Amino acid sequence: MSDAKPRVLDVGQCDLDHSNITRMLKECFDATVDRARDNAQVDHLLDFYEYDLILVNRIFDADASSGQDLISRLKSGDAATETPVMLVSNYEDAxxxxxxxxxxxxxxxxxxxxxxxxxxxxxxLSGK
Structure with a gap:
């Protein structure tokens, strides 16, 4: 992207985790952070914005959707995005x-x- 602030889409986090992630991204990278609670919000935001990074929770807090399924969808088929997608999970197998x-x-x-x-x-996110 350009010299603008890095933009991150944070998907599926609970309020506390979203707040903590947002704080870290703003403090460390001066990033703009958008939030999507579910797949519909992801699709809507991707129609309007380009992201430097998409962070995906393993299981969405709002509706228990699978973050793995979203990653597969975003990285395959006609909807494939060049945007890096990163799972947020403590589980190595995930x-x-x-x-x-x-x-x-x-x-x-x-x-x-x-x-x-x-x-x-x-x-x-550095050098954006």
């Missing part, structure tokens, strides 16, 4: 499945704000 579906390496909520996570996110 991270492995996401990678096989086309996601980039993600992080767990327990690692939120750590140097390792910030370094990982900087691959997609």
């Amino acid at each position: 991270q492995d499945t996401a990678l096989l579906s086309g996601a980039v390496k993600g992080f767990g909520k327990s690692a939120l704000g750590t140097e390792e996570t910030i370094k990982l996110l900087s691959l997609y």
Whole structure:
């Protein structure tokens, strides 16, 4: 993208986790963070905005939808996006499945704000 702030779509998080993720992204990267609670909101926002990164919760808080299914949908078929998609989950097996579906390496909520996570996110959000 351009010299504008990085823009992140955060999908499926509960209020507390969304707040914590947003705070970290704003403090570390001066990012604009949009929120989608479900698949319909994801589709709507993707119609209007381009994102530098899409963060996806393993299981959506609002309706228990599968984040893995969203990743598969976003990374395959006619709707495939070039935007990096990252799973937010502490479970290594879930991270492995996401990678096989086309996601980039993600992080767990327990690692939120750590140097390792910030370094990982900087691959997609620094220098925007």
